[in-house]
Amino acid sequence: MASIDSLQTRRTLVVGRTKYVYYSLKQAEQAGLAGIARLPVSMKVLLENLLRNEDGVGTSEVDLKAVAAWVENRGSVQHEISFRPARVLMQDFTGVPAVVDLAAMRDAMTALGGDPEKINPLNPVDLVIDHSVMVDHFGTPKSFGDNVAREYERNIERYRFLRWGSSAFNNFRVVPPGTGICHQVNLEYLAQTVWTAADAGHPEHDVAYPDTVVGTDSHTTMVNGLSVLGWGVGGIEAEAAMLGQAIPMLIPEVIGFRLTGSMPEGATATDLVLTVTQMLRKKGVVGKFVEFFGAGLANLTIEDQATIANMAPEYGATCGFFPISQSTIDYLKATGRETARVNLVEAYAKEQGLWHDPEGEEPVFSDVLELDLASVLPSLAGPKRPQDRVLLTDAAAAFEEALAGDFGKKESADVRVPVQGEKFDVGHGDVVIAAITSCTNTSNPSVLIAAGLLAKNAVAKGLKVKPWVKTSLAPGSQVVTDYLIKAGLQKSLDALGFNLVGYGCTTCIGNSGPLPDAISAAVNEGDLVACSVLSGNRNFEGRVNQDVRANYLASPPLVVAYALAGSMRIDLATQPLGQDKKGKDVFLKDIWPTNADIAALQKKSVTSAMFAARYGDVFAGDANWQAIEIKGGKTYAWDMGSTYVQNPPYFQGMTMTPDPVTDIIEARILGVFGDSITTDHISPAGSIKKTSPAGEYLLERQVRFEDFNGYGSRRGNHEVMMRGTFANIRIRNRITPDIEGGVTKHFPSGEVMSIYDAAMRYQAEGRPAVVFAGKEYGTGSSRDWAAKGAKLLGVRAVIAETFERIHRSNLVGMGVLPLQFTSEGWQRLGLTGEEIVSIRGLQDLSPRKQLIVELYRPTDGRIARFPVRCRIDTPTELEYFKNGGVLNYVLRNLAKTEA
Numbered sequence: 043m044a045s046i047d048s049l050q051t052r053r054t055l056v057v058g059r060t061k062y063v064y065y066s067l068k069q070a071e072q073a074g075l076a077g078i079a080r081l082p083v084s085m086k087v088l089l090e091n092l093l094r095n096e097d098g099v100g101t102s103e104v105d106l107k108a109v110a111a112w113v114e115n116r117g118s119v120q121h122e123i124s125f126r127p128a129r130v131l132m133q134d135f136t137g138v139p140a141v142v143d144l145a146a147m148r149d150a151m152t153a154l155g156g157d158p159e160k161i162n163p164l165n166p167v168d169l170v171i172d173h174s175v176m177v178d179h180f181g182t183p184k185s186f187g188d189n190v191a192r193e194y195e196r197n198i199e200r201y202r203f204l205r206w207g208s209s210a211f212n213n214f215r216v217v218p219p220g221t222g223i224c225h226q227v228n229l230e231y232l233a234q235t236v237w238t239a240a241d242a243g244h245p246e247h248d249v250a251y252p253d254t255v256v257g258t259d260s261h262t263t264m265v266n267g268l269s270v271l272g273w274g275v276g277g278i279e280a281e282a283a284m285l286g287q288a289i290p291m292l293i294p295e296v297i298g299f300r301l302t303g304s305m306p307e308g309a310t311a312t313d314l315v316l317t318v319t320q321m322l323r324k325k326g327v328v329g330k331f332v333e334f335f336g337a338g339l340a341n342l343t344i345e346d347q348a349t350i351a352n353m354a355p356e357y358g359a360t361c362g363f364f365p366i367s368q369s370t371i372d373y374l375k376a377t378g379r380e381t382a383r384v385n386l387v388e389a390y391a392k393e394q395g396l397w398h399d400p401e402g403e404e405p406v407f408s409d410v411l412e413l414d415l416a417s418v419l420p421s422l423a424g425p426k427r428p429q430d431r432v433l434l435t436d437a438a439a440a441f442e443e444a445l446a447g448d449f450g451k452k453e454s455a456d457v458r459v460p461v462q463g464e465k466f467d468v469g470h471g472d473v474v475i476a477a478i479t480s481c482t483n484t485s486n487p488s489v490l491i492a493a494g495l496l497a498k499n500a501v502a503k504g505l506k507v508k509p510w511v512k513t514s515l516a517p518g519s520q521v522v523t524d525y526l527i528k529a530g531l532q533k534s535l536d537a538l539g540f541n542l543v544g545y546g547c548t549t550c551i552g553n554s555g556p557l558p559d560a561i562s563a564a565v566n567e568g569d570l571v572a573c574s575v576l577s578g579n580r581n582f583e584g585r586v587n588q589d590v591r592a593n594y595l596a597s598p599p600l601v602v603a604y605a606l607a608g609s610m611r612i613d614l615a616t617q618p619l620g621q622d623k624k625g626k627d628v629f630l631k632d633i634w635p636t637n638a639d640i641a642a643l644q645k646k647s648v649t650s651a652m653f654a655a656r657y658g659d660v661f662a663g664d665a666n667w668q669a670i671e672i673k674g675g676k677t678y679a680w681d682m683g684s685t686y687v688q689n690p691p692y693f694q695g696m697t698m699t700p701d702p703v704t705d706i707i708e709a710r711i712l713g714v715f716g717d718s719i720t721t722d723h724i725s726p727a728g729s730i731k732k733t734s735p736a737g738e739y740l741l742e743r744q745v746r747f748e749d750f751n752g753y754g755s756r757r758g759n760h761e762v763m764m765r766g767t768f769a770n771i772r773i774r775n776r777i778t779p780d781i782e783g784g785v786t787k788h789f790p791s792g793e794v795m796s797i798y799d800a801a802m803r804y805q806a807e808g809r810p811a812v813v814f815a816g817k818e819y820g821t822g823s824s825r826d827w828a829a830k831g832a833k834l835l836g837v838r839a840v841i842a843e844t845f846e847r848i849h850r851s852n853l854v855g856m857g858v859l860p861l862q863f864t865s866e867g868w869q870r871l872g873l874t875g876e877e878i879v880s881i882r883g884l885q886d887l888s889p890r891k892q893l894i895v896e897l898y899r900p901t902d903g904r905i906a907r908f909p910v911r912c913r914i915d916t917p918t919e920l921e922y923f924k925n926g927g928v929l930n931y932v933l934r935n936l937a938k939t940e941a
């Protein structure tokens with residue numbers, strides 16, 4: 043729809059011989075939005091979005107003025123706006139269920155009497171298949187090929203479905219498996235910084251506007267390093283954005299982060315991002331934008347910026363944005379973007395005031411933090427949280443402390459367990475996984491070349507990786523292989539076992555594959571605190587590997603160093619990594635490359651021709667992909683026997699008018715959880731236990747245990763996912779305090795059973811269910827199944843002390859009511875799980891309405907009442923809720939326009 047452009051800001055911009063139209067921020071200022079030149083750049087991007095999409099209904103002059111008022115109120119005034127991203131990015135774990143829902147909507151549209159082809163993404167969508175490769179094979183030249191073959195064997199049903207999706211839907215492209223990681227492919231190829239499209243109502247010229255994106259992966263934030271404003275949303279919101287719905291959001295606070303100075307010798311971009319993460323966590327930036335500025339930007343590359351932007355979920359911000367600068371232009375050229383586009387980016391940014399000028403007047407911010415890059419020191423983060431940074435020099439001592447404290451192994455600290463069939467033993471602190479993984483770092487040639495140079499120096503000294511370490515290299519694009527080979531470094535990495543295992547997410551998402559049997563057995567026999575060192579961004583317990591309890595995030599060169607050392611208990615600053623061929627001790631400093639060596643080799647080895655060649659036919663895929671036969675037409679031919687893709691029940695029996703919302707009466711409590719319950723706890727992404735409800739479901743369908751695959755890859759099958767909800771082996775339900783894992787007590791029987799089984803019993807009894815939780819409920823990766831699973835288990839409300847931003851919105855998007863304690867949490871209520879819960883006043887619900895929760899305890903007849911705040915935050919969210927979820931809302935609207 044064309045903007046009504048009430049401020050008459052539409053102008054033309056000529057770049058070379060091409061004319062574009064654009065919505066001018068300068069003109070908007072002259073037309074009355076005083077002071078907007080001093081807005082943070084990220085806020086200017088939001089303002090342009092509103093100018094271009096002003097329709098007088100969802101977006102009006104009131105919203106434009108509210109953004110302009112930010113210069114004075116700095117985000118302290120709550121005002122909802124409708125954000126319309128230029129495009130949507132998906133990975134396959136979260137993307138498959140989104141496409142499943144689209145396919146189900148086509149069926150539902152048919153059932154409502156409409157045209158199924160009404161259901162199409164209205165915004166461009168790119169889905170990158172990157173989350174399914176596992177490190178089954180490692181340490182040999184055949185590892186990559188063997189892992190790819192296994193990946194296709196495991197995932198062919200899903201890939202067949204996605205092949206159908208790419209042919210059935212308009213505006214939907216799929217990057218096939220084995221190509222790269224979504225955020226790195228986005229950074230290196232998909233993102234354009236300034237986007238162009240046909241201008242509705244004005245066919246003469248394309249309209250140019252800032253590239254913006256939402257993605258179904260929380261690290262979508264990475265592309266903010268290339269000045270593309272974007273963040274992760276739940277699969278549910280992403281589906282709404284695909285279907286042309288605006289994303290409602292509150293105008294955020296923007297924390298300015300001034301960078302000065304330059305990085306010292308020996309420190310890497312990884313060290314920098316761990317430092318930034320720790321600072322911002324301490325500051326508290328949840329729900330806020332962070333925008334980087336200052337003279338230090340000139341000393342960072344776009345890849346460094348992308349590394350910092352990637353970890354926004356870890357520092358808690360919505361995004362970590364960098365303005366457009368000369369580095370942006372250099373990067374776009376270096377990665378082979380078209381000259382016309384590069385010229386447009388520069389001209390548009392300068393015209394619109396989006397260009398970073400370190401000499402110019404600083405924008406105003408809600409608050410400002412500062413870091414001198416020269417103060418950054420080599421660091422790791424762990425053993426359980428990305429914000430728990432520890433200096434490399436303190437890492438060994440910190441591990442000892444954690445071993446005795448957190449892990450309770452003071453008495454057995456020095457126990458060693460023999461490894462069957464080998465001549466070595468393993469003990470606490472031994473590094474059993476060393477993984478160069480994750481788009482966070484593999485998009486940054488400087489740290490990969492540093493890892494390669496360190497490997498080269500180690501090999502020259504005759505050092506070897508310890509035999510208990512599972513080593514892997516999983517870059518986020520094929521370009522990495524090209525430059526590592528050109529630099530002559532891949533062979534050194536190979537010599538240390540860091541052979542290519544795949545172009546995908548691997549260890550970062552928990553696809554680290556099993557440890558060798560004998561090592562796994564020894565770790566379990568000794569109940570050892572085994573360690574991983576990975577260049578990823580998350581290290582929650584249970585995420586990386588079931589056998590590994592302490593996980594450390596570190597730069598790729600430190601990953602190699604710890605593989606050589608083989609233990610977190612070795613102080614790399616003072617103790618040797620091993621001995622050279624003459625038996626002389628070799629220390630980390632002896633093999634650490636200099637910043638100058640890294641930069642020189644990077645300059646020689648990374649070429650724009652590599653990007654052009656690798657991305658030239660990025661959607662074509664390999665022979666495996668091309669061999670997949672496409673079946674189905676406008677609607678998908680569901681295979682009832684598939685254990686990967688099933689038609690979900692969200693639209694069953696749906697009518698054009700939603701039923702009125704009813705009160706929650708006499709609900710049972712399915713779970714009572716503590717603080718920081720992550721979406722990994724609620725909807726695990728890792729392996730499926732044989733004895734779990736999901737495992738039993740698969741076994742009943744003749745799926746062999748070795749073919750179970752992880753939960754993440756089975757997200758297209760609601761039957762598996764609802765059985766996996768609250769099934770993390772580490773979750774603790776206070777109703778059954780002595781048992782770890784997804785277990786609860788059914789009432790009134792008092793029987794202990796899986797949460798899934800209890801939920802099914804309650805559904806059969808006609809009882810709704812509720813869940814209680816502590817602070818930061820739903821923190822971690824955006825995960826639509828954490829909300830969808832709860833919905834299918836019959837959970838009508840989650841009552842928590844605080845919610846993570848995306849998860850709260852996902853709950854609403856699935857028609858589950860998020861309620862927030864207004865004072866203390868559940869602890870003071872003395873919950874046992876037997877209480878019966880009623881919540882009234884839902885018929886006339888309004889955003890942020892206060893409600894009263896009533897608890898009745900049958901054993902003593904006690905009734906307690908306490909107030910909660912309804913965390914449906916906006917009128918649009920309320921509409922979603924009343925319709926039973928956002929998909930039902932969109933479907934009804936589309937069906938109506940059809941009639």
Ligand code: SF4
Binds near residue numbers: 224479546
């Ligand atoms: S590598 Fe890690 S951060 Fe990047 S997309 Fe994959 S799982 Fe997410």
